[in-house]
Amino acid sequence: MLEIEHVSMSYANGSVKAVDDLSLSLHAGEIFGFLGANGAGKTTTIKMATGILPIKTGSIKICGYDVTNDPLNAKRKFGFVPDSPIVFEKFTGREYVDFMGDIYGVSTEERRRVSSELLEVFSLTNDFDKRISGYSHGMKQKIAIIGALIHSPSLWILDEPMMGLDPPSAYALKELMKAQRDAGKTVFFSTHVLDVAEKICDRVAIINKGKLVLCGNMDEIKAAKGDESLEDIFMSVAG
Numbered sequence: 001m002l003e004i005e006h007v008s009m010s011y012a013n014g015s016v017k018a019v020d021d022l023s024l025s026l027h028a029g030e031i032f033g034f035l036g037a038n039g040a041g042k043t044t045t046i047k048m049a050t051g052i053l054p055i056k057t058g059s060i061k062i063c064g065y066d067v068t069n070d071p072l073n074a075k076r077k078f079g080f081v082p083d084s085p086i087v088f089e090k091f092t093g094r095e096y097v098d099f100m101g102d103i104y105g106v107s108t109e110e111r112r113r114v115s116s117e118l119l120e121v122f123s124l125t126n127d128f129d130k131r132i133s134g135y136s137h138g139m140k141q142k143i144a145i146i147g148a149l150i151h152s153p154s155l156w157i158l159d160e161p162m163m164g165l166d167p168p169s170a171y172a173l174k175e176l177m178k179a180q181r182d183a184g185k186t187v188f189f190s191t192h193v194l195d196v197a198e199k200i201c202d203r204v205a206i207i208n209k210g211k212l213v214l215c216g217n218m219d220e221i222k223a224a225k226g227d228e229s230l231e232d233i234f235m236s237v238a239g
Contacts, residue, residue, distance in 0.1 A: 001026050001028050001062070001186040002049065002060070002061070002062055002188055003024075003025055003026075003059075003061040003062075004024040004045070004058070004060050005023050005060070006023055006058040007019055007021070007022045008020055008022070008057040008058060009044050009048060009057070009210075017210045018041045018044040018210050019041040019044050019048070019210045020210035020211045021211070022041070022058075022207065022210070022211070022212055023058075024205055024212070026155075026186050028154075029181055029184045029185070029186070030186055030187075030202040031181050031201050032186065032187065032188050032189070033190075033197035033200075033201035034046075034188060034190040034191075034204075034205055034207070035191065035194070035197060035234060036206060037208070037238055039209075040207045040208055041207050041210040042159070042190040043159055043190070044210075045207075048060060049157060051071050051074070054068070055067060055068050062074040062075075062078055062155060063154055065077065076104065076151075077153060077154050078155040078156070078157050079148035079149050079151065079153035079155070079156050080148055080158075080159075081144055081145050081157070081158045081161050083163060083190075084163075085137070085140040085144040086144065087140055087143060087144055088132065089131070089132045089133040090131065092129050092130060092131055092132065093124065093132060093146075096132060097111065097115050097128075097146055098111065100147035100148070100150050100151075101151070104150065106151050110152075111150055114150055115128075115150060118145070118146045118176075119146065121172045121176065122142040122172060123169070124139065124143065127139060137164045138165055138169065140164075141161075141163070141164045141165055142165070149176075154186065155185065155186045155187075155188065156177070156180060156185070156186070156187045157188050157189070158189035159189070159190050160190055160191060161189055161191070174196065174200055177189070178200065194234055195230075197230060198229070198230040198231075201218070203215065203217045204218070204221065204230070206238050213238060218230070221233060
């Protein structure tokens with residue numbers, strides 16, 4: 001579903017390695033948590049996976065499509081929500097979702113079905129025809145999520161998706177992530193909320209200074225580290 005092979009990224013003329021020979025393999029039907037302190041390389045990795053940053057060393061494939069050599073087919077397979085909502089604020093919520101639907105070639109009937117369900121989940125139905133410029137930060141995050149999911153992607157790539165969401169919306173998003181997994185799709189998300197990762201992730205990876213330091217399911221990781229909590233494990237390897 002997502003194959004990251006020996007990817008590296010350097011800044012400051014190569015003196016700082018944001019990502020250092022990272023390899024990960026994500027499978028269909030799992031929620032995969034990507035953990036690390038600020039500056040560990042999480043967002044840089046996600047930006048390379050989504051095509052925002054060029055991949056200079058290594059390769060990334062999404063559903064078999066190489067992000068560098070076949071970017072359009074790769075991008076059709078995922079939905080991306082960045083850590084800060086990037087939306088066209090002069091649009092209404094409906095105009096933004098229709099715009100995203102047009103990009104992905106989603107039929108009018110299908111986009112209405114998907115958006116109607118997600119608007120109900122996020123309690124945004126009554127604000128759908130209002131301009132996004134009048135939305136709160138949390139509302140912008142929710143409309144960005146709806147836009148990213150309008151084409152029912154095989155892979156969700158989410159960078160700190162809980163940021164700005166109120167508790168009911170955060171709960172709704174977690175339930176959507178579980179439903180995605182249960183439908184045989186994949187969720188790849190970065191988070192600082194370790195208890196969320198511990199509760200919902202099938203596997204997690206922890207990176208520190210761009211290097212992968214730990215990867216596995218919770219039972220494997222806890223067994224390797226003496227049955228500690230994920231918070232304790234995180235602090236011991238990347239804190």
